[in-house]
Amino acid sequence: MSPARAMVQDANGAAAAAKPLANSSKLPKEVSDCTYELIESVAQFLLDRVSIRPKIGIICGSGMDGTTGCLADALTDSTSFPYETIPYFPTPTVPGHMGRLVFGYLGDVPVMCMQGRFHYYEGYPLWKCAMPVRVMKLVGVTHLLASNAAGGLNDKYRVGDIMIIKDHINLLGFAGNNPLMGPNDERFGPRFPAINRAYDVNVRRMAKQVATEMDINNITHEGVYSVVGGPSFETIAEIRMLGALGVDAVGMSTVHEVITARHCGMTSFAFSLITNKSVTDYESYEEPNHEEVIDMGKQREPVLKEFITRLVKKIEDDRDE
Numbered sequence: 001m002s003p004a005r006a007m008v009q010d011a012n013g014a015a016a017a018a019k020p021l022a023n024s025s026k027l028p029k030e031v032s033d034c035t036y037e038l039i040e041s042v043a044q045f046l047l048d049r050v051s052i053r054p055k056i057g058i059i060c061g062s063g064m065d066g067t068t069g070c071l072a073d074a075l076t077d078s079t080s081f082p083y084e085t086i087p088y089f090p091t092p093t094v095p096g097h098m099g100r101l102v103f104g105y106l107g108d109v110p111v112m113c114m115q116g117r118f119h120y121y122e123g124y125p126l127w128k129c130a131m132p133v134r135v136m137k138l139v140g141v142t143h144l145l146a147s148n149a150a151g152g153l154n155d156k157y158r159v160g161d162i163m164i165i166k167d168h169i170n171l172l173g174f175a176g177n178n179p180l181m182g183p184n185d186e187r188f189g190p191r192f193p194a195i196n197r198a199y200d201v202n203v204r205r206m207a208k209q210v211a212t213e214m215d216i217n218n219i220t221h222e223g224v225y226s227v228v229g230g231p232s233f234e235t236i237a238e239i240r241m242l243g244a245l246g247v248d249a250v251g252m253s254t255v256h257e258v259i260t261a262r263h264c265g266m267t268s269f270a271f272s273l274i275t276n277k278s279v280t281d282y283e284s285y286e287e288p289n290h291e292e293v294i295d296m297g298k299q300r301e302p303v304l305k306e307f308i309t310r311l312v313k314k315i316e317d318d319r320d321e
């Protein structure tokens with residue numbers, strides 16, 4: 001598709017030509033080129049083409065954003081933008097991440113939904129991986145809900161369980177890599193943002209209420225997520241180290257999105273679907289693999305869809321009070 005000609009697709013996949021773009025080719029190479037004005041222009045591109053004004057932005061994790069039956073398919077009155085048609089947007093390279101930004105109604109709540117996210121191991125710098133969160137912000141989103149697939153370290157967790165993230169350990173940050181590195185534009189947020197209250201306590205409370213209402217408390221936990229760079233899964237020594245650090249689940253995403261969201265004043269919430277148990281035993285022949293991650297995401301899709309739909313409704317009702 002010509003980069004100068006964006007396409008929008010409706011929920012049935014019908015493509016329609018949108019306004020031509022001045023420059024829809026590539027993201028700027030340097031973080032310093034990714035200005036507030038550039039993000040504003042991307043937000044404006046979207047606002048010019050959709051009528052709904054979502055306050056809630058959703059990022060779907062591995063296996064939860066794929067084919068028929070996924071969350072984005074549940075949106076009504078939807079308009080979707082394949083990532084390659086959005087100016088300056090990265091494109092996903094990972095199976096299980098479809099690559100569409102969908103606007104629509106979940107129940108009766110307007111949302112925008114990233115069907116596919118960006119990971120550091122794909123070769124994008126972290127700021128670029130998290131750039132869509134800033135686009136959400138300038139579209140008018142106030143609440144970020146991110147989901148991910150993760151390996152479960154906590155002995156009590158089983159495959160298929162949900163972990164509401166209460167905190168994270170940013171191992172990429174420890175290694176000197178953070179989405180906020182580079183010049184800071186105060187219009188997004190402060191140079192040194194506090195991150196200790198990243199996972200909103202009120203939204204977590206609502207999520208626990210939803211789990212009770214759905215009668216899934218037996219599979220729902222609250223815990224600490226750690227991000228690693230990937231794409232290789234962890235060694236046994238690494239898993240043991242993470243366990244000793246108090247990590248309950250490990251993955252390769254979400255933290256850069258949440259940091260970016262908090263930096264620009266968005267309320268954030270995230271949860272993990274435990275798609276595999278982390279291997280801690282040298283005698284074990286088990287090996288994690290991306291196929292089982294995607295399969296578990298698909299299996300849990302109905303539950304997660306309902307979980308998110310109910311949570312979104314609670315957030316919206318709470319905002320209206």
Ligand SMILES: O=P(O)(O)O[C@H]1O[C@H](CO)[C@@H](O)[C@H]1O
Nearest residue numbers: 061062148149252253290293
């Ligand atoms: O975090 P999400 O995008 O759900 O994906 C998780 O699953 C993939 C590994 O199977 C990694 O990308 C990991 O981060």
Ligand SMILES: Nc1nc2[nH]cnc2c(=O)[nH]1
Nearest residue numbers: 149150151250251252288
């Ligand atoms: N790093 C990491 N990411 C995952 N995503 C899904 N499962 C895993 C895992 O076991 N480790």
